[in-house]
Amino acid sequence: MSWVTLAKWEWFKLRGRRVIWVLLALLVAFSAVMVVIPYGDYEFNRGRDVSDEVIFLPSAPVIGNQEVDLNCTEFLAGVPITEVPAPYTLDDIDLPGTDRKCRQELAAIEGRLAKLKDGFTMPGAAAKATRWTGLLSIPFLAFLTVMVVGSEYGWGTLRTALMKGPGRWRFLSVKLALVAAAIAVTWLVMLAVIITTSLVTTALASDVGHGELDASAYGLIIRDIGRVWFAGVPYIALAALLSILFSRFAGGTLAASALSIGYFFFELFSIGRLIKLFDGVTGMRWFSSVVEYDLGWNTAAWLFGRDGEPLAGFNLASAIGTAQYPGDVHAFLVQLFFAAVLGGLAFWLFHRRDVTGPSG
Amino acid sequence: MAANVVETAGLTKHYGEVRAVQDLSLEVPKGTVFGLLGPNGAGKTTIIGTLLGLIRPTAGTIRLFGTEINGATDAAVRRIGAIMETPAFYPFMSGRDNLRYFQGISGTGGPAEIDNLLELVGLSARANARFNTYSLGMKHRLGIAYALLGDPELLLLDEPTNGLDPNGMAEVRQLLKDLGDGDRTIVLASHLLNEVEQVCERVAILSKGSVIAEGAVSELIGRRDRIQLSTTDNVAAHRLLAALDWVSSVLATDGGLLVDAPTERVADISEALARAGVYPTELRATSTSLEQFFLEVTEGDRP
Numbered sequence: 196m197s198w199v200t201l202a203k204w205e206w207f208k209l210r211g212r213r214v215i216w217v218l219l220a221l222l223v224a225f226s227a228v229m230v231v232i233p234y235g236d237y238e239f240n241r242g243r244d245v246s247d248e249v250i251f252l253p254s255a256p257v258i259g260n261q262e263v264d265l266n267c268t269e270f271l272a273g274v275p276i277t278e279v280p281a282p283y284t285l286d287d288i289d290l291p292g293t294d295r296k297c298r299q300e301l302a303a304i305e306g307r308l309a310k311l312k313d314g315f316t317m318p319g320a321a322a323k324a325t326r327w328t329g330l331l332s333i334p335f336l337a338f339l340t341v342m343v344v345g346s347e348y349g350w351g352t353l354r355t356a357l358m359k360g361p362g363r364w365r366f367l368s369v370k371l372a373l374v375a376a377a378i379a380v381t382w383l384v385m386l387a388v389i390i391t392t393s394l395v396t397t398a399l400a401s402d403v404g405h406g407e408l409d410a411s412a413y414g415l416i417i418r419d420i421g422r423v424w425f426a427g428v429p430y431i432a433l434a435a436l437l438s439i440l441f442s443r444f445a446g447g448t449l450a451a452s453a454l455s456i457g458y459f460f461f462e463l464f465s466i467g468r469l470i471k472l473f474d475g476v477t478g479m480r481w482f483s484s485v486v487e488y489d490l491g492w493n494t495a496a497w498l499f500g501r502d503g504e505p506l507a508g509f510n511l512a513s514a515i516g517t518a519q520y521p522g523d524v525h526a527f528l529v530q531l532f533f534a535a536v537l538g539g540l541a542f543w544l545f546h547r548r549d550v551t552g553p554s555g
Numbered sequence: 556m557a558a559n560v561v562e563t564a565g566l567t568k569h570y571g572e573v574r575a576v577q578d579l580s581l582e583v584p585k586g587t588v589f590g591l592l593g594p595n596g597a598g599k600t601t602i603i604g605t606l607l608g609l610i611r612p613t614a615g616t617i618r619l620f621g622t623e624i625n626g627a628t629d630a631a632v633r634r635i636g637a638i639m640e641t642p643a644f645y646p647f648m649s650g651r652d653n654l655r656y657f658q659g660i661s662g663t664g665g666p667a668e669i670d671n672l673l674e675l676v677g678l679s680a681r682a683n684a685r686f687n688t689y690s691l692g693m694k695h696r697l698g699i700a701y702a703l704l705g706d707p708e709l710l711l712l713d714e715p716t717n718g719l720d721p722n723g724m725a726e727v728r729q730l731l732k733d734l735g736d737g738d739r740t741i742v743l744a745s746h747l748l749n750e751v752e753q754v755c756e757r758v759a760i761l762s763k764g765s766v767i768a769e770g771a772v773s774e775l776i777g778r779r780d781r782i783q784l785s786t787t788d789n790v791a792a793h794r795l796l797a798a799l800d801w802v803s804s805v806l807a808t809d810g811g812l813l814v815d816a817p818t819e820r821v822a823d824i825s826e827a828l829a830r831a832g833v834y835p836t837e838l839r840a841t842s843t844s845l846e847q848f849f850l851e852v853t854e855g856d857r858p
Contacts, residue, residue: 204659211648351643355701358607358639359661360632550609 201361201369209343209373218335219381225331226385227392229324233314234396240308241400267297317405318412320393321386322419326506328385329423329498330463336378336427337434337455343370345438345448354550367435367545371538374431375424382420426494429530430455432537433490439544443551462491487521493529496520558621560585560709560740561606566615568601568764575601577764579615583742583757588735590751590772591744592849593761599744600639601764603711606742607637620708633661636707638715642698646687650678650697653686654704663705672700675730691718699730710734710741716750728754748849760849782821785811785837792833799827811837 209215270276276288313319344367347353357363397405406412434455441447466486473479486492499506500520521529561583568576576598583589591599604610606617608628617624619631644653654669673679676696681689689697695715702710715731716724731754735741745751751758752772759769768775786792789812796814797805801823803815814824818840825835 200662201660204656207652207659208645208648208656211645211652213647350646352645354609354639355643355657356660357609358632358635358637359657359704360629361660362629547611549604549611551604 198365198369201365202373205369205373209377212342215339215342218338219384222328222331222335222381223385223388226324226328227388229327230315230320230389230392230396233311233320233323234400237308237311237315237400237403240304240311241402265293265297267300270294271297271301312400312403313406315393315396315400316403317390317393317397317408318416319406321389321416324385324389325416325419325423326499329419329426332378332382332423333427333430333459333494334456336374337430337459338452339377340371340374340431340434341438341448341452341455343374344435345442345451348438348442349448357550363546364542367542371431371435375428378427379424382424386416386420422497425527426497426530429490429494429533429537430459432534432541433458436537436541436544439541439548442548459491459494462489463495466492467495487525488529490529490533493521493526496526497523497530500526558585559583559618560620561589561742562618563602563606564616564618566602566605566617567613568598568605568610569613574764576605576612579764579766581759581766581769583740585740586738587757588731588741588743588755590755590758591742591761592746592748592751592758593744594746597746597761598764599746599761600713602761603637603639603713603742603744606711607632607635607639609639633663633705634707635709635711636702636704637711637713638695638698638702639711639713641691641717642694642701644686644694644697644701647685649683649685650689650693650700651682653697654700657701658704661705668704668706669700672703675703676700677726692720692723695719695723695727699727703734708739710739711744712741713744714746715743716745716747724750781841782814782816782818782824783808783811783837783839783841784814784824784835786828787834787836791831792828795827795831795833796824813841 265276266274270293276285279285279288314323347356356366393405397403434451437451437454438448441450444450466489470483470486473482496503501523503520503522505520520526559582561581563579563581566576566579566581567574579598579602581602591602593599601610605612606619608624619628620634622631624631644650645656648656651669651673654672655666658664658669670679673682676699678693678696678700681693686694686697695718699715702712712731716727719727728750731741731743735754735756741754743751743755755772757770758772758775759766760775761767784792789807793805793807793812796802796812796816799816801816801820805815806813816824821838821840825838828835
């Protein structure tokens, strides 16, 4: 029995599970939404009259309200102000101040529009969507792994399968490889969806064009996808280990899913804050040294940081609560270490443990 | 003499303090229908699990098809068909797709085999229905089809009729008899004595993980052949027969005596009684059923 044949039959089985297709569809839909949202925001902001946003500055306060709505676009284009609300008069206008303020406001709006435009045109759309979907892909991977490994225990089908002689090592290896391959294919499908959505939205927003789309731009996108994929590998190993560990209990599949997903989110959103909290606290300096080698922290660094710095323009990176991440090489090695150790333990336990009937 | 398909020596499995199987030595010759008979918890499932490499023995050796197995059972397992307790299949797949999958990972057979097996177990009409819609009887029948995938040389069947109605049990037993007619070896683990008696040629009786009796079914029953008699004076006959050195025991029963003695000595009993002036009114050899034998040898196990 070749590995390829076994993988083919694993896929034959996996493709029949509706829940996997639903989850994949959600991920793909999410990646499209990540492009559509900035496009919608862009269209909304582009159509707005700048007068909603800016003001003119009276040279001296007459009443409490010193800022009054003004169409800055027209004002900067040279259209004179002919009317001001009472009790102001035209003489009250601080023309240089209003000009400066209008320019600041317009620059801010243009900056925002540029950022939004970057969110739905290529290559920015792909980069941004990849980061967000990266956050979701790890729980998805963990859940998929638990379904693929843990369900075999829950249904008692592991025994039925092993009785046909595929071999334990090979059986588990093929399952985990299939999960890793499935997520890689999912990423490529998501990339295609992101590109298509970006082409459509960019065409709809007739006044914008794509950024420079050369080999290096696509290289960066592929690299980002590779990073997200690699970040999932230790969590595949963790979810497999937990599935095997809890295999003897009814509800073991549920527990393995909840723990592996909960572990990821807990570390992602707590460690940065704890580092800040303990910063400068006597007796707690060890904390930041220890978490340098923590899986979740290094995954966060790998996904949401570059060379130790939080990703610019990515809100989540700052929401995690840190100004400094471990460096890329450090994060890569720590993740590799956890993947090897957790995977090794999972295989060892899978090989050693007696296989009994359904666990519920 | 036929080669042994299954041999164990000193096979032991402990779960912590619990001794599921203790120093088990078994030999199952090729072409035999062999019964593992024992009450629940006697270690039958554990023995089959160790033979299949699903359960790691604490000690002892296993030889399958003449080759010692040291954990690497995969090649041998592909020559085995097995059912363990209630068959477990993928609930979201049809019976046919389940068989296709297991056939695929075993690397044997083709689509025609699946059609034939579904026909054999009477599941053709529901073959494309999802497994989770099957009744218990249908699940068992699918389990038998699964076990027969690849036309295995050895069948290990753990309680194959568990949960079946009487008709289903009769069908499965007939199927097992048919399957055991050729060169195929079958090991049937069951707590149902009449099942083992009907289907098996040889049997090992298990108690607390150890074999307490083993042999051909006819031998085991024959060991306890007895002579049932009534006489003109049962009290005198009891005293007279109990004094004979080839009589193991004499039991007074309702209206007669049950003499534990070789059945070929019926004529000697008649002669001894006649010499003493006691005349038999009824005299016949009786065989105990396997059930009686089983109850006797496992008497100490019952609470």
